[in-house]
Amino acid sequence: MRPIEDFCCQNIECRDRGIRGRGNLKFEGWSGHKKAIRMIRCRTCRGRFSERTGTALAGSKLPLDKTLAVLDHIREGCGTLSTARLVGVGKNTVTRYLRLAGEQGRKLHDELVAFSPSDPSRADG
Amino acid sequence: MDEDWSFVYKKQAHCDPEEPADLHCGDDWDHTAVDPESRLLLSLVPGKRTAENCQKLVDEVQRRTGGRTDILYTSDEHAPYKAAIEKAYTVEVPQAKRPGPGRPPKPKQLLPGDLCYATVCKTRENGHVVHVVRTVVFGTLALVTDLLSRLQGNHRTINTSFVERRNGTDRGQNARKTRKSYRFSKDWDIHNAATYFVCYSYNFCWPVRTLRVQRDDGSWMQRTPAMAAGLASHVWTLQEWLTYPAKPG
Numbered sequence: 001m002r003p004i005e006d007f008c009c010q011n012i013e014c015r016d017r018g019i020r021g022r023g024n025l026k027f028e029g030w031s032g033h034k035k036a037i038r039m040i041r042c043r044t045c046r047g048r049f050s051e052r053t054g055t056a057l058a059g060s061k062l063p064l065d066k067t068l069a070v071l072d073h074i075r076e077g078c079g080t081l082s083t084a085r086l087v088g089v090g091k092n093t094v095t096r097y098l099r100l101a102g103e104q105g106r107k108l109h110d111e112l113v114a115f116s117p118s119d120p121s122r123a124d125g
Numbered sequence: 126m127d128e129d130w131s132f133v134y135k136k137q138a139h140c141d142p143e144e145p146a147d148l149h150c151g152d153d154w155d156h157t158a159v160d161p162e163s164r165l166l167l168s169l170v171p172g173k174r175t176a177e178n179c180q181k182l183v184d185e186v187q188r189r190t191g192g193r194t195d196i197l198y199t200s201d202e203h204a205p206y207k208a209a210i211e212k213a214y215t216v217e218v219p220q221a222k223r224p225g226p227g228r229p230p231k232p233k234q235l236l237p238g239d240l241c242y243a244t245v246c247k248t249r250e251n252g253h254v255v256h257v258v259r260t261v262v263f264g265t266l267a268l269v270t271d272l273l274s275r276l277q278g279n280h281r282t283i284n285t286s287f288v289e290r291r292n293g294t295d296r297g298q299n300a301r302k303t304r305k306s307y308r309f310s311k312d313w314d315i316h317n318a319a320t321y322f323v324c325y326s327y328n329f330c331w332p333v334r335t336l337r338v339q340r341d342d343g344s345w346m347q348r349t350p351a352m353a354a355g356l357a358s359h360v361w362t363l364q365e366w367l368t369y370p371a372k373p374g
Contacts, residue, residue: 002368010373018372056372064364072363074321074332079308081301095315102318105325107371112356113167113328114189 002051007040010053014045027051036064056100062089070097126182126200127288128174129155129295131302133310149313155295155320161287163353164333169324172315176205181311183209183350194237197264197272199283202244207262210242241269243283259283294331299323329361 005021016024028041031050038051051059060067066087073083074094084091130152137151156170156178168185172178183198190196194214200206217232231374241264248256257281261269273280300308301319310316332347340346351357 007370008372010370012373018158018374051370052368054373056367068364068367071322071367074300074319075298075326075363077298077300077303079306082300095312099315099318101367102321104322104367104371106321108366108369109169109325110322111327111372112351113165 009042010049011045011047016044056104126158129292133313133316141337158186159288159291163350164348165354171320180209184211187213195239198242202246326366
């Protein structure tokens with residue numbers, strides 16, 4: 001399970017939105033069919049959101065392992081229809097998750113791949 | 126830098142330029158910039174093969190490298206890259222005003238002296254490369270040699286083989302880019318979403334065999350491009366990638 005430092009406030013009106021490890025978040029309660037999804041409370045804006053907010057799994061009604069299986073098949077070179085047949089979901093479900101995963105991937109890349117790998121200042125630090 | 130071809134719905138030759146519905150059909154090129162040392166995919170701009178997209182790619186590389194100029198760009202002889210690099214890196218140097226009357230001189234447009242750009246042109250016969258011409262466009266050969274010598278691994282010549290190898294991996298991972306199959310994309314947005322998902326998860330989740338390092342006990346430690354670039358400490362599982370929340374907005 002991800003530690004609280006990996007999360008950031010997802011409320012676009014919060015002044016601490018998008019800042020990880022600020023110390024403004026805490027886990028508070030559970031949600032989901034089997035109460036397996038943690039809820040997060042932001043002390044700054046007093047907002048509450050799910051740990052899945054901001055990921056491709058937000059609002060997913062499929063079990064986690066099935067969602068992962070769909071995207072794992074896609075990433076291993078399966079087509080949409082073959083993925084749908086192998087995992088046992090509809091083809092529109094596959095494309096819906098693919099669209100969400102693409103959007104999440106684009107945002108994560110923007111945030112995580114920010115420096116040149118051979119940047120001497122980073123290597124020294 | 127290189128471009129990776131794929132198509133959406135139908136090939137470009139079958140598209141009608143007058144037909145609005147065909148605007149988002151036909152050839153789709155993934156403009157990619159890869160760091161050869163770590164195999165890290167720095168930037169990706171999917172779209173038509175235009176000068177604007179080349180400019181976007183170079184601008185994004187410049188942003189991600191923090192504006193550093195001691196960089197060696199290599200590409201094939203796709204013409205827009207030269208102008209894109211010039212536009213992105215040119216700095217204006219103000220000129221001293223000469224004594225006497227007259228307008229002050231316009232600032233000079235100069236490229237940084239340590240920036241290098243080289244192209245590779247391959248000639249093929251019967252599908253085999255028979256001749257390679259390497260041209261230094263910006264910078265000097267001595268500077269290019271110096272930049273190449275700083276790289277770790279077998280990077281002793283100007284080449285685009287690392288970006289082309291990554292394109293091959295991408296083609297294997299993404300069913301929509303498999304050649305001569307019926308699994309091609311029918312929708313432009315879904316095609317780009319699949320490209321973003323597969324390409325960007327590659328950086329953190331895909332161990333590259335040639336990046337592995339040997340531990341003291343003789344066993345091998347697999348490394349992803351992000352690990353080689355110092356951006357990650359372990360090979361991420363797909364679950365880790367998908368449950369890492371993106372920033373809002």
